[in-house]
Amino acid sequence: MRQEFVQTDDNYCFIDSKGKLVQELPGEVSSDWLQACYRLLVLIRTLDKKAVALQRTGQMHTYPSCLGQEAVGTGAGLAMQDDDIFVPYYRDQATQYVRGVRLDQILQLWGGDERGNIFEGVAAKDLPFCIPIANQMTHAAGVAVALKSKGSHQAVLTTCGDGATSRGDFYESLNLAGVWQLPLVALINNNQWAISVPRSAQTGSKTLAQKAIAAGIDGVQVDGNDVVAVFYAVHQAMKKARAGKGATLIEAITYRLSDHTTADDATRYRDSQEVKTAWELEPVKRLQTYLHEQKLWDSDKEQAMLKDVQKEVDAAVATYLNTPPQKPDEFMTHVYAEMTQPLLEQRAILFEHLALRETDNGH
Amino acid sequence: MRQEFVQTDDNYCFIDSKGKLVQELPGEVSSDWLQACYRLLVLIRTLDKKAVALQRTGQMHTYPSCLGQEAVGTGAGLAMQDDDIFVPYYRDQATQYVRGVRLDQILQLWGGDERGNIFEGVAAKDLPFCIPIANQMTHAAGVAVALKSKGSHQAVLTTCGDGATSRGDFYESLNLAGVWQLPLVALINNNQWAISVPRSAQTGSKTLAQKAIAAGIDGVQVDGNDVVAVFYAVHQAMKKARAGKGATLIEAITYRLSDHTTADDATRYRDSQEVKTAWELEPVKRLQTYLHEQKLWDSDKEQAMLKDVQKEVDAAVATYLNTPPQKPDEFMTHVYAEMTQPLLEQRAILFEHLALRETDNGH
């Protein structure tokens, strides 16, 4: 049992980094779909840039950019059905947006306001993004158990980073998904870095996809910069899951073009040449090129779209900045369904303290 | 990446359940070795039986029999060099004994006395057995890091059960061993059951050995009832580890012929037919048959050996039963290197309480 497992999957890539078609597009992908998809990628990139700017100007707190990984989130989001459940990690702005989470809520969360997690509509049962690495994957397994035990034909999509594949929860959840044949798809955003730790220092396995073998489930690698490839892999895996045919692990290979978060400085630990090379593979440009070459796109369309996207992002920023603050005791009123006796007593202390602070600041 | 991994390893078995040689014995295995090995198997089985009897008669607390798995522990122990380090779990009586842990200490531990962990000689740096499942594996990874960083040519052997392969620590430690090329060998005692949960309900992977692929290390299956096969697999893996060539996961396939522990009743959850079948594969009888057929053994030798073994076990039991109790405050004096102020104060309370208990029992 010494054989290593490196097998390139058939549908690894559809549109390559030069915008060239590598193989026929899947039937599910139409020209309209591709144009809508392109707008989504641009929108997310625009939001992302804005969010970083808000943080830099003190209008938002720490923010994890998804620059370069827009295709992973967008492709995944587009492969989900409304009644599927999404269990994200923190770099899933794109998927969450596709699921109907508002842009202003995404900003609100990184601005430090829990109300950003009050998702509505399709996302109403989705989980908020998870910060402790890989924890979301066991939650997703639990969600899958719930769906399965209801006899529904829904599936769960969960995501994680390459670093997350080192954590126990990653394996424990996939192992359960394997032995219980859960309707679960786990998508790794392999952006090559876990803060300062490169993929090569995270594990000795040649691929992350082969970790599926430990759980007895299928593992697939895709070009994470090709939104079609990501979409198709997730789409197929979700279909399989919904049909009761078990779980899949998908490794989407991409690159974190930004710092880890706004609190990070990636120049400390990685080579600028590596980043430069990665820019040549990024997902937005290649789709634009492809659309142009297919005569599905031109600069007028581009200008109109950019304006529209900017407007949408600006509106979200305005909403974010103008959202009135929470009530001072709101951090106490949702801890339990009803406030407990100790919390009622402590609210009285809070109000006393707030009064003291007022007076002291007043004089 | 959908291919499942089931590959029978070359050295899966040497002596089969009928006592027949399946392939030539490894050069490391002499007739003397085999006879000594046979005595060890019988000794461990005799101790095991005695331990259960001691528990049944109220002279020991809960005990986990290793009935049927003697070849796993014995083979592993014999494959270790003195300066290797052993990091066991709780069903490793055989390996611990081979490492020089005294039989009376093994009894003492299950009799609830920490002094059983004061190993001497070869085992002086071995870890005590670990009860929280799979925790020992990350300890073993740490021990391997220590050995590697000292530049020594030692290796670490750690063990776990089939159930343990579901726990995060199992994967986290193997993953580290892979990426850091640690001198670590992990041996799974796949005895088919984790208390009442069968191997098939623990994971969907066809083999446990294939879990190595997730860590990018070698995985091997062996017949855990063939002491030669276990010895040879561990021997080879340890040699590789000592040479700095990386870690190995070994799955030894055997069967838990006893209840999980003396607190368990396996008839509640498993079929007596399964147990009966498993008895036909057990490790002691096959080696005896082989030795007989090779004319290396006869009933005189058997009688002499049995008597000798019984004497050794009886002596251990006597030592165990006659060991004077610990001092009443001994559970306080080893918590820190020096007793802390709170513990000094609490020792005074303890002595006060003990005095109260004396008085009260006196009148």
Added chain:
Amino acid sequence: MATKNAAEKMPKEVTEQVSERVSGKASGKAPEKSSRKTSEKTTHTVTLVEAVNLALRRALTDHPEVVILGEDVGTNGGVFRATEGLKRDFGFKRVLDTPLAESLIAGMAVGMATQGMRPVAEIQFMGFIFAAVEHMVCHAARMRNRTRGRLHCPLVIRAPFGGGIHAPEHHSESTEALFAHIPGLRVVIPSSPTRAYGLLLSAIQDPDPVLFLEPKRIYRMVRQEVEDDGQGLPLDVCFTLRQGEHITLVSWGAMIHETMLAAKQLAAEDGIEAEVIDVASISPLDMDTIIRSVEKTGRCVIIQEAARSGGIGSEISARLGEDALMYLQAPVQRVTGYDTPMPYSKNEGLYMPCVEDIIGTVKKVMEDV
């Protein structure tokens, strides 16, 4: 499914006194309504562990969203038989034998709970709960607050705890205080079959996560008549098990047994009438009942099996010092385990508080003026 007035559910073997406070509060604290009608009432004479089984059975019957999960909870019925017969009677879809992974068990319970199920997960021994802590602290206890009520985690984690059964290492811990310090969790500990039944039902019906710790030393110590009527007991009140005016004894879990014996002996031999309070829900803590008692008695001894420093006893003692200082006629004292790991089984008796320790301490406190 209404919460029964606490007074009605008091155990038979102890003095049946319930403070007004308890009865008063209980009526106002009905857990969430059941999604089904409760079935017929029957009365059973059961041990504590059988009462747990009865409550689980009742919950599985009355609430289709209840699911039991854990290691060996299925065919084996749990290593203490708490889930005995449940898989047989409710099927493998309601009673799930999980792989051996506590982080997974807690994490999947969180996921299940967010989707409207009511998972009741067993951790085989409290000594093996640590891998579940991350999910309990970071997710179960916070999902409601994090989402401002959009999602919540109505889950129960059950675990047998405490020493005294001569089990191997890690099988005898009492680390309840760790969880009582976690906002968003409830921590509930029964000390009799009736309270096990009523509190477990309320824990399952509660819309928030509950750690339900079962004192395994008294799993089979006494039998009580328990009415299997699907009625819960309130989760946020102490139970006054015995009234007395000279001193207040506060405890929870298995130590209630020693505490009640001590109270009886003190009354019989020394004429000291102790009020005995079973804290039961150690978080959130009902200090009102305890303070009211100490206002009356002026003296208090707290009995706790857990390590001394930083235990629940410390919180109670601190609160008494802050809120009842002028009533205290003597310093509050604690009879506790020690700041050591639980000794291996041969010596666990040295570690565990016993009746003599309690009586000795009470007498000292009574002498104080």
Added chain:
Amino acid sequence: MATKNAAEKMPKEVTEQVSERVSGKASGKAPEKSSRKTSEKTTHTVTLVEAVNLALRRALTDHPEVVILGEDVGTNGGVFRATEGLKRDFGFKRVLDTPLAESLIAGMAVGMATQGMRPVAEIQFMGFIFAAVEHMVCHAARMRNRTRGRLHCPLVIRAPFGGGIHAPEHHSESTEALFAHIPGLRVVIPSSPTRAYGLLLSAIQDPDPVLFLEPKRIYRMVRQEVEDDGQGLPLDVCFTLRQGEHITLVSWGAMIHETMLAAKQLAAEDGIEAEVIDVASISPLDMDTIIRSVEKTGRCVIIQEAARSGGIGSEISARLGEDALMYLQAPVQRVTGYDTPMPYSKNEGLYMPCVEDIIGTVKKVMEDV
């Protein structure tokens, strides 16, 4: 490597009063001898996080068995730069970037420590320590006791903790009380650069496992002169930072900052002279220093950032009620965080105790008679 007399190491920016108790104890508590001679002394004007770096550097220099490990501690120098430059200067064999797995980090540290190494592991934020708890509680804290001294675990787990830097969820927790309840662990918290240097060195030299919690809000708040002489500070004493006769203020970590400000303001504006005690080692707890102070002042306020119920403040308050009751002229009071998760960053200020809260509470306690 001797422990320096605590008095010599007192920070410059606060009143330099050290109780006799501290100095007395310190001299008798030298940590284990170094395996190498300490190198040259130099003086540095550093922040708290730089003092941590200085101590790590010193330990790596003086003790070949010291190894740093954790996530991003190598090339990146830690997300707070606590390990900045260490990999460059000591090499990748002494400063190990681990895979992203906290259970592994703690577990391997245990394994390393049993073989004579002194691992100093970083958990990136205290909010991510929970997966490490199993190894800390079940193994690090018990290996010595379990083996009756044959093996032991001289390891340090460092983690930045506490709120106030507008970080995302899980980056602002103060759960030190959980660890203080675990026998066999030490829990140490510096509140100034000098104490960070001295206490961390002692933690590394200590033969038992130490959780070293770094108050990240004050990582860069002040600079102090720190003499890099390899001398540790005692791990089992409180530091009296200011003497006063009217009231005792007890705190630890970042809250020492607000507590000292409050003390100064109370002296200047109200003539109230507060004694300020930095607990520093919250486990094992040096109650003697605190009790002695309260015997003098008769009043006490404890300031704690952590959730209110079951915190270190409760233990201290309980002990005062038990051992200093007759000296208390007013109930001990606590100024604390609340029994809620730390609010998301926008509202963390609501949660955190501040100078006004302390002053207001002190004035109330002073009015009490």
